[in-house]
Amino acid sequence: MEKPLDVVERLTxxxxxxxASGGLAALLVDAVDGGAxxxxxxxxxxxxxxxxxxxxxDETEEGVRDVWAAHGPDGRLTGVVTLVRAGAANGRHRxxxxxxxxxxxxxxxxxxxxxxxxxxxxxxxxGLTLLVLDTRTGSPAERLYRGAGWTAxxxxxxxxxxxTGVPRATTLFYKRLG
Numbered sequence: 303m304e305k306p307l308d309v310v311e312r313l314t315x316x317x318x319x320x321x322a323s324g325g326l327a328a329l330l331v332d333a334v335d336g337g338a339x340x341x342x343x344x345x346x347x348x349x350x351x352x353x354x355x356x357x358x359x360d361e362t363e364e365g366v367r368d369v370w371a372a373h374g375p376d377g378r379l380t381g382v383v384t385l386v387r388a389g390a391a392n393g394r395h396r397x398x399x400x401x402x403x404x405x406x407x408x409x410x411x412x413x414x415x416x417x418x419x420x421x422x423x424x425x426x427x428x429g430l431t432l433l434v435l436d437t438r439t440g441s442p443a444e445r446l447y448r449g450a451g452w453t454a455x456x457x458x459x460x461x462x463x464x465x466t467g468v469p470r471a472t473t474l475f476y477k478r479l480g
Contacts, residue, residue, distance in 0.1 A: 308372040308380050308413055310420050315363035321371065322355035323348070325379030330354065333403045334465045339438040339472075340401060344465035358384065367400075370420050372413055380408035383417040385425055385433075397425050399435040402443065414446050426479040433479065438464065439471035452477045 318326065330351040334342050342350070361367040366389065372381035381404040388396040399421055404414045425433055437443040439457050448454070452475040461472035 305411075306375045307416075308374050308408065308411075310370055310372045310381075310416055312424075313362070313369040313371050315359045317371075318355060318359035318362055318369055321379060322359065323352035326355040326371070326382060327351035329379055329382055329403045329405055330401075332405050336406050337465055338403070338441070338443070339462050339464045339470060340403070341462075342465065343463065343467055346465075361386075368421070368424060370417060370424075372404075372408070372417060374408065380405050381413045381417050383421045385421045387430070395430060396432045396434065397430045399433055402435075402446075414443075415450055418446070418450055422477070422479065431479050433477045434475065436461070436472045436474050438462070439473045444473055447475050450477075 313321070327348045328351075330340070330342070331346050331348055333340050334344050334346040342354075358367060358369060362369055366387055368385045370383050371379050374380045381402075383402040384400045386398045386400050388394060388398070399418065402414060402417060404417070422433065435447065435452070437447060455474045455476055457471050457473045459471045460469035462470060464470050
């Protein structure tokens with residue numbers, strides 16, 4: 303018998319706030335603990351992760367960022383992805399995929415692809431024609447993006463520190479929509 307799929311839903315600003323100190327913070331802490339280079343150094347305290355998500359809630363309320371979360375059959379958050387819209391007048395056709403996180407316990411089920419496809423579909427439906435992102439070179443995330451049809455635009459050495467503070471290369475990706 304197949305396991306039920308995690309349910310992916312778009313979060314309102316209030317829902318982001320409601321999950322900030324619980325499931326969303328736990329996802330971010332798990333990502334950093336797992337070595338993901340997502341803007342934070344280890345050890346990441348839950349309070350710091352929750353504060354970051356509270357800022358995301360404000361951006362969501364302002365229409366700058368959209369957030370989707372995946373809930374497992376038990377209701378626990380298992381993944382999240384955000385889409386940030388470019389603010390400059392000459393970039394309103396463009397968005398950035400940011401913070402695609404899948405809890406280590408939920409990996410290997412295609413959830414990363416589903417979250418990414420959800421954000422891509424919404425971007426296209428709302429008039430965006432180009433998406434960009436960056437990820438640590440050689441990471442599992444890089445393989446996911448390549449497998450989802452994203453194009454590598456180049457690699458920058460020592461672009462961002464990993465959670466232990468060691469500078470690592472980053473690969474920039476883009477995907478045309480529509």
